[in-house]
Amino acid sequence: MRGRGDGGGEGREVGPGTVVTPSAEFPPLDQEELGALRRIGEHWRVPPDGAPPDPERLPLDPTLERSRAEPAPGRFGRLAPIAMFTAGEPGELVATEPANIPGTRAGRALSRCRRAMFGPPLTSAAVLYERMRKLVALPVLSSDLLSSVAYGPEAMLTVLVLAGGGALGLSLPLTALLAVLMVTVGLSYRQTVVAYPHGAGSYVVALDNLGVRPGLAAAAGLMVDYVLTVAVSVAAGVHAVTSALPSLARYTVPLGLLTILVLLAGNLRGVRAAGNLFVWPTYAFIVALLAVLLVGYARAGARGFEPVPPPPVPATEGLGLLLVLRAFASGAVSMTGIEAVSNAVPAFRRPEWRNARTTLSWMIGMLVVLFVGLTVLIHLTGLVPTPEKTLLSQLARATFPTGPWYALVQAATALILLLAANTAFNGFPRLLFFMARAGHAPRRFLHMGDRLAFSNGLIALAVTAGVVFLVFRGRTEALIPLYAVGVFLAFTLSQSGMVVHWHRRRNRGWRRRAAINALGALLSGLVLVTAAITKFTEGAWVVVVAVPLLVLLALAIHRHYRRLQRSLALHPPPDGRRPGPALTAVPLPGAAEPGAPAEAQELPQQVRHLVVVPVARLNRASLRALAYAASLRQPTLAVHIAPEDPEADRFREQWEAWGDHVRLETIVSPYRTSIGPLAHYLEALHASRPDVLLTVVVPEVVVRGPWQRLLHSRAEHRLRRALRALPGVVVTSLPVHLAD
Structure with a gap:
């Protein structure tokens, strides 16, 4: 039987011999997909100004190992390997307890009630023991019939x-x-x-x-x-x-x-x-x-x-x-x-x-x-x-x-x-x-x-x-x-x-x-x-x-799911050809030179960046977003939406006082809307160069209580929804937590 699943799982054999286990949610790649993946890997190159070429050079230890001489962990100490992770195979950690830990008192109380009602979670390996013997299966499966x-x-x-x-x-x-x-x-x-x-x-x-x-x-x-x-x-x-x-x-x-x-x-x-x-x-x-x-x-x-x-x-x-x-x-x-x-x-x-x-x-x-x-x-x-x-x-x-x-x-x-x-x-x-x-x-x-x-x-x-x-x-x-x-x-x-x-x-x-x-x-x-x-x-x-x-x-x-699979299917560069910007994963209409459309880029050397930072006012949140964008070492553009010309002039003066370290583009919105003009502006940028990947960095204020959300405009969420349908645009939220 031919069956189809979603992203990458479509089109492979899923006949009746497949055993029902939690792994069914993550179907493996078939031989054709593995071959395509190997060919893509052969052309994988990291740009000189991008991430370090050595995958072992990381700014922290991903194994979470910690010596006893180090100080005791703070608020998130429960996520340390002693409390939650154990070492498995090389390059692998094993979670020793459910990772979904509610952060609020009400959430923790709800979690305790849920565990009391339904019982503690079972490991995936327990699926082999969650079976019924005949004397139990008979009443369970025959109750409707009898x-x-x-x-x-x-x-x-x-x-x-x-x-x-x-x-x-x-x-x-x-x-x-x-x-x-x-x-x-x-x-x-x-x-x-x-x-x-x-x-x-x-x-x-x-x-x-x-x-x-x-x-x-x-x-x-x-x-x-x-x-x-x-x-x-x-x-x-x-x-x-x-x-x-x-x-x-x-x-x-x-x-x-x-x-x-x-x-x-x-x-x-x-x-x-x-x-x-x-x-x-x-x-x-x-x-x-x-x-x-x-x-x-x-x-x-x-x-x-x-x-x-x-x-x-x-x-x-x-x-x-x-x-x-x-x-x-x-x-x-x-x-x-x-x-x-x-x-x-x-x-x-x-x-x-x-x-x-x-x-x-x-x-x-x-x-x-x-x-x-x-x-x-x-x-x-x-x-x-x-x-x-x-x-x-x-x-x-x-x-x-x-x-x-x-x-x-x-x-x-x-x-x-x-x-x-x-x-x-x-x-x-x-x-x-x-x-x-x-x-x-x-x-x-x-x-x-x-x-x-x-x-x-x-x-x-x-x-x-x-x-x-x-x-x-x-x-x-x-x-x-x-x-x-x-x-x-x-x-x-x-x-x-x-x-x-x-x-x-x-x-x-x-x-x-x-x-x-x-x-x-x-x-x-x-x-x-x-x-x-x-x-x-x-x-x-x-x-x-x-x-x-x-x-x-x-x-x-x-x-x-078939359309999704076609969009996400692996299409490696043909053998014998040097990969370049013109080699795309899925040919899209209207692709502009000199490169492939942003959503068709699957090799590092194909990706061209422009980081866009919407700035409403110059404060700690916006400066953190600008600093984060500059640290990516990619071309960066700041965008300010002003309701009228005088405010736009005042903001440019503040920008020059800061030092004009990043290119600024000001948009005057006389109808006082901000999300619509910004979304249309980003869409116009994308249309002018579909091969450029736009990364929008939006500072997001994180509040403690649900009632406090009513005191904020939540503009970052509205912007994310507006840009969701736009191809070639990535929205990154930079959280800013309120000080005690």
Whole structure:
């Protein structure tokens, strides 16, 4: 698979064999780039009046070594090697603690609170130990899949009951078909885990085998699914709570948003911490449902498995094929989360792929048992969906009419539903990681936070899901119609990609594997088409519109990174030619002689300087800026913006009194603006000689408190923003600290 990244990382192989580590944020140079770099280095020459030719001649010791005879360090002594750095390899220091030390009392307090909430930072080497064993991975990755049986059967029966109580009997054949679909898709993803042992969800598989746009369509479908997983799971969990405690119904939205925040905080603590936090609710839910099934079937067996007639329900729609297909698509939401294991293979302990495949098999087995068992037991008990109570709540009350067991079942159900979104918190950031690695998402999603979690992806998911939950007011029935389209689009494209994968390799047994994936793609495609058509007017149109928009956004991001790579690519001088000013890294239109445009200069002998110092008044700050500019041994120009001619004359007199050591240019601004005329003047200078690099030295007063910033104009920041879009201009801030 060809992937693209940003600056220098674009265009190299980033196939699925790449291991997820913090180094992924800093991709290495490929052989072609290394060759270009060597050729550039051969022509590297330092001008005689520039930096010392000997790289060892520096005015200080970069190793920070200090003898004991020297005096103790002052304010910044904590940055000394004893406190923060240790010697590593030659020419290398190793930071022994996080370097982000807040400078204010409020910042230090915030840092302590953050460490108390999320734990101390982990070293990059700890990524090898932040793995999950199978008993932890099962609840972490299956919470979404298994919890969906709490609302999947109800979603199917809610559609069937529209045709009256007599139509509820169709739930049994539909359940059998759904069980076949679950097993088929599960077997297909087992093969994906083996074929892509370093982690590959639908996006990577489709991108690798079907092309860019199918891969992005799969990614877009998954992104929508992950967001809806959080919103639907939290909504269903809050509904389970309010079913047992109706007085809390008015707090649905605050409870849901609070749950999303708890999930975010738990996952920001890292993979292992999140696993330890969410392991027990999942196992408690499994035990609770198994208890319901055992007791319920025992009671049904005592009466000869004779179904209890459901209460009469008037039909509001006719029983037809369209309604049956809607019910089938609604029940299929119980399959969301199957892909989580294939996407998170690197999070398993070694051997990763074998442990992942075993965990996936357990998940599929439990899903089929719970889904089929609950649907059949609901049929035998004669229950029908009602707005007041969930079907699982009714079943638990019918199974345990007395004692504390009903409350325990409801508590376990509420916990697993509230925490089921954890699967999305595991999968969504990894999906963005794979997309960012290929240049289809912002590269900030490659970054691992203090706890080796993809913090930016986690925060993005929490914010988006919170907005969706707020917009739909936490109503599960309003969110369910949006649910199946995105995930089954990803299923279909992933399994189709696996068929192409096996056909390309044609190793032993490839026909059998391709047949399994083809069947999974066919069944998933049928559910996709059914859900898109039957639920389009109920809200599925939102997903149908969102997926193409996300694809277009990903393509735009990719184009930006390609343009960035072309701008930053290494273009060495051709062999056999002597480098000179005419040799440029990237030819730019309108380049003026005698040299290359400033932003195309990558050899020291090509660079021509002009240092510009804006001077508002002659004081200690401006004189320091002028002294700094003169010390660079480059041509220097001072510029003064005057509001009227008399002030310009007075400033020139002061300048001559100083000694006129630097060429001064005065600009009269009768409209009393300074940033605009100065920026236009610098732009005119650049246009007259594009080969001259303009270095603007701006003195900046550093204040102690945030409130003191309001007392200053902050002109240097406005100037920096004005000059940011101007090529060939460097803005250097010279800080001036206030005296005590």
